[in-house]
Amino acid sequence: MRLDVKKTYKLFIAGDFPRSESGRSYEVKDRKGNFIANPAQASRKDLRDAVLAARNAHSSWASATAFNRGQILYRIAEIMEGRSEQFVSEIMAMESVSSKQAQTQVGEAIDTWVWYAGWSDKISTVAGSTNPVAGPFFNFTVAEPLGVVGIVAEERSSLLGVVLGLAPVLAGGNCAVLLASQSRPLSAITLAECLATSDVPAGVVNILTGLGDELTPHLASHMEIDGLDLSGVDSKSATALRMSSVDNLKRVHSFTSEKSPERILSYMEYKTLWHPIGI
Amino acid sequence: MSALNLIDGSEASLRRFLQTLPGVDQIGAQERAAMLGTRSIKTTSKKWAIDRAISMIDLTTLEGADTAGKVRSLCSKALRPDPQDATVPHVGAVCVYSDMVGIARNHLDSIGGQDIPVAAVATAFPSGRASRKVKLQDSRDAISLGASEIDMVIDRGAFLSGQLGEVFDEIRAIKEICGDKVHLKVILETGELVTLDNVRKASYLAMLAGADFIKTSTGKVTPAATAPVVLVMLEAVRDFFEISQIRIGVKPAGGIRSTKDAIKQLVLANEIAGPHWLTPELFRIGASALLNDLLMQRMKLSTGRYSSVNYVTVD
Numbered sequence: 001m002r003l004d005v006k007k008t009y010k011l012f013i014a015g016d017f018p019r020s021e022s023g024r025s026y027e028v029k030d031r032k033g034n035f036i037a038n039p040a041q042a043s044r045k046d047l048r049d050a051v052l053a054a055r056n057a058h059s060s061w062a063s064a065t066a067f068n069r070g071q072i073l074y075r076i077a078e079i080m081e082g083r084s085e086q087f088v089s090e091i092m093a094m095e096s097v098s099s100k101q102a103q104t105q106v107g108e109a110i111d112t113w114v115w116y117a118g119w120s121d122k123i124s125t126v127a128g129s130t131n132p133v134a135g136p137f138f139n140f141t142v143a144e145p146l147g148v149v150g151i152v153a154e155e156r157s158s159l160l161g162v163v164l165g166l167a168p169v170l171a172g173g174n175c176a177v178l179l180a181s182q183s184r185p186l187s188a189i190t191l192a193e194c195l196a197t198s199d200v201p202a203g204v205v206n207i208l209t210g211l212g213d214e215l216t217p218h219l220a221s222h223m224e225i226d227g228l229d230l231s232g233v234d235s236k237s238a239t240a241l242r243m244s245s246v247d248n249l250k251r252v253h254s255f256t257s258e259k260s261p262e263r264i265l266s267y268m269e270y271k272t273l274w275h276p277i278g279i
Numbered sequence: 280m281s282a283l284n285l286i287d288g289s290e291a292s293l294r295r296f297l298q299t300l301p302g303v304d305q306i307g308a309q310e311r312a313a314m315l316g317t318r319s320i321k322t323t324s325k326k327w328a329i330d331r332a333i334s335m336i337d338l339t340t341l342e343g344a345d346t347a348g349k350v351r352s353l354c355s356k357a358l359r360p361d362p363q364d365a366t367v368p369h370v371g372a373v374c375v376y377s378d379m380v381g382i383a384r385n386h387l388d389s390i391g392g393q394d395i396p397v398a399a400v401a402t403a404f405p406s407g408r409a410s411r412k413v414k415l416q417d418s419r420d421a422i423s424l425g426a427s428e429i430d431m432v433i434d435r436g437a438f439l440s441g442q443l444g445e446v447f448d449e450i451r452a453i454k455e456i457c458g459d460k461v462h463l464k465v466i467l468e469t470g471e472l473v474t475l476d477n478v479r480k481a482s483y484l485a486m487l488a489g490a491d492f493i494k495t496s497t498g499k500v501t502p503a504a505t506a507p508v509v510l511v512m513l514e515a516v517r518d519f520f521e522i523s524q525i526r527i528g529v530k531p532a533g534g535i536r537s538t539k540d541a542i543k544q545l546v547l548a549n550e551i552a553g554p555h556w557l558t559p560e561l562f563r564i565g566a567s568a569l570l571n572d573l574l575m576q577r578m579k580l581s582t583g584r585y586s587s588v589n590y591v592t593v594d
Contacts, residue, residue: 048585055588221584248587 009039009185011046011209012192014053015202021045026211028185031096039185042210044218047177050206051224054148054175057203062145062173070120073170075198077113084110086190087159094158094184109163115259116167123172123264131272138275143268145173146251147226150219152212153188154231154257155181161257162188165229166205168263174227177206179219181232185209213237220245227251227267286487288451290444297443297483303475303511312506315550316543322580325542329577330368331557332541333360336573337398337530337565339374340594341405341498349594350379351386356592358392361574364581370570371559372428374398377421384425398428398464402453405468405497407432411449418456428462429453430494435471438481446481450488464492464530464563469508470500478508482515492528498565503533509544513551526555532565538576541569567594 010017019025022043028036040046061069080087084106091102124143131139149169154161158181169176180188192207208215212233220228220241228250230238242252253266286292320328338357340349354373361367369392373383377399384397399421403409409417418429431453437445450465457463465485469478485493493512496503509531516527529552531544541564548556556562571591578586 051585218585223585223587223590244584247584248589 007037009037009189009209011040011042011050012189012196012205012207013046013050014057014206015196017192017196018046020210021049028094028183030093036093037186039189039209042208042215044215046208046210047215047218047222050177050208051148051150051222053203053206054177055224057201058145058147058175061175061201061204064173066121066124066173069171069173070117072199073113073117073120073167076194076200077110077117079194079198080106080110080113080191083190083194087187090186090190091159094186105157105160108157109160112160112163112167112259116171116264119168119261119264120171123261123268126261127265127268127270133274136277138277139272140275141270141272143172143265144271146267146269147174148224149174149176149227149229149267150222150225151176151178151229152216152219152232153178153181154255155184157257158184159187159191161232162191164255164257164259164263165231166191168259169227169229169267170200170204172264172268174267175204175206177208177219177225179212179215179232180207180209182210182212216241217244220250221247223248225250228253229267230254231257288444288447290442290447293443293447293484293487296487297480300479300483303479305475305507308475308507308510312510312547315510315546316506318546320542320546326577326580328542328545329538329573329580332538332545332564333570333573333577334368334371335559335562335564336370336570337372337374337532337563338370338570339498339532339565339567341374341376341400345376345379347379347382350375350382352592352594354383354386354392354395355390356570356594357395358387358390360570361577361591364577367574367577369395371563372396372398374400374428374430374565376404377401377417377424377426380421380424380426396427396462397425398430398462399424399426400430400432400466400497401426402431402449404430404432404466405499407434408436411452414449415452415456418453422456422461426461428464429457430464430466432466432468432497433481433485435468438472438477438484443484447484447488450485450490454489462491463489464494464528465490466494466497466532467512468497468500469495469505469512470502470533475507475511478511479515482512483519486515486519486525486527490527492530492563494530494532494563494565496531496533496565498533501534504531504535504544504565506543506547509547510551513548513556516556517552526561528561528563529556530563530565535564535566536568537572538569541566541573 020040024041025038088102133139151165401418402414575586
């Protein structure tokens with residue numbers, strides 16, 4: 001007979017797993033009201049630290065080769081595969097689903113990383129172009145990463161929603177600050193443990209757990225955030241968040257849970273270059 | 280005053296005096312500095328502290344790659360740190376290498392920054408490895424170009440090998456050149472002094488020799504302005520005031536990059552030396568990147584949303 005060693009679910013900021021700066025945590029329960037865990041309840045200062053970490057990590061992540069980024073995304077899938085049992089049991093506890101349904105979700109989440117890993121070094125070829133111009137110039141249009149993207153993960157599938165939000169953002173060379181589902185945050189933190197051990201540079205992904213109503217307004221108004229994914233926000237709250245995100249012209253999107261190259265391009269911007277011929 | 284009468288400038292008398300100083304309780308200093316670092320500052324006090332910290336900054340550029348253009352833009356920023364907000368106070372001083380003093384002074388005068396002093400790092404900054412003659416001439420040059428503050432480095436080699444008289448005489452000689460009009464800041468380079476006992480001794484040595492300010496570091500050596508070091512220096516100026524009735528300033532420099540760090544320094548000054556020291560005349564913060572963070576925090580307080588580095592100048 002031995003005592004269980006329970007995991008403390010913490011935040012993921014700049015490659016570290018801190019508790020909330022505020023010292024708070026909150027209770028997560030399953031559908032029947034049984035206690036599951038006490039994850040950290042992030043404050044707006046934790047959010048600020050996370051955004052700063054993402055900004056600091058951005059230049060090196062964006063300048064890594066697209067091939068290298070793809071390899072790292074694939075590596076995440078490899079590491080997740082080895083942890084799949086843990087994901088399955090957490091999903092079963094949080095979502096009250098059968099083990100088969102949970103396994104399907106974990107499998108889809110891992111496949112999503114692989115799918116976007118492949119897109120990483122192809123997206124600029126597919127989306128970019130060589131443009132005919134009336135003059136002695138080469139004219140290229142290339143897609144470049146936007147910067148820091150704030151994600152409120154879609155929460156019907158607690159793991160898949162997180163991966164569907166993160167993978168396209170990372171594939172495009174952006175850094176992310178992700179707010180995990182308030183009622184089902186455990187998979188996101190376990191995913192963070194995979195990210196921390198799979199060559200993703202510190203700060204490229206930052207994951208916060210806490211109360212959505214408290215954190216999303218700051219996510220929307222923060223001037224350091226360039227794009228927002230509001231897939232996990234209901235349409236009424238989304239309107240207010242869209243309004244407070246206009247100050248720095250954030251790209252705000254909301255997706256249904258589909259993989260698509262458009263999701264990568266939603267957080268990229270086009271740069272057009274003119275280069276004289278023959279010089 | 281009685282203790283000070285023992286000192287006639289000879290090495291023997293200096294050594295006698297410095298031996299009377301009690302040793303620093305290193306663990307105690309670290310604990311107290313850490314404890315003061317956890318003070319919670321409420322919004323109204325924070326607003327005050329940010330503006331006060333801005334007015335205490337010695338806005339610094341000390342790179343080999345400094346150009347006249349960079350120094351001029353630094354001066355413009357010193358006068359109007361936030362071009363969109365005229366309520367932001369100007370900084371305490373501009374700090375440059377001695378050959379850039381003329382450019383900085385002329386530019387400040389031409390844009391209405393006559394109140395902002397120009398500080399020059401002199402005496403073979405940052406190593407201090409040059410002959411006395413060169414160091415004196417370096418200081419004279421800076422003053423003749425318009426520097427009203429001189430940041431000198433002490434000869435750490437001499438200090439560490441026990442030639443206290445040598446260090447003392449050098450500070451005194453530079454102070455003579457400075458006279459009453461030009462403020463002398465003495466850089467102890469605490470990162471090279473190894474122990475807090477040495478920091479205390481060097482602080483007294485500088486104050487006895489006529490320093491107007493004692494400054495932690497050049498910014499070229501780490502660790503620089505750590506909280507325990509600043510704490511020991513603040514204790515030194517407080518105790519020195521008790522025996523001499525003279526208030527000496529303190530300038531932490533190096534490694535202070537965030538608003539949080541700056542406010543911690545203000546808390547230290549207030550708690551250790553006292554509220555008298557919370558003015559630019561007695562407390563300065565040597566920094567370059569810090570100003571942007573202070574401005575961003577100031578924007579946060581006025582707009583309610585966190586700002587971005589895209590809204591402050593690069594340098």
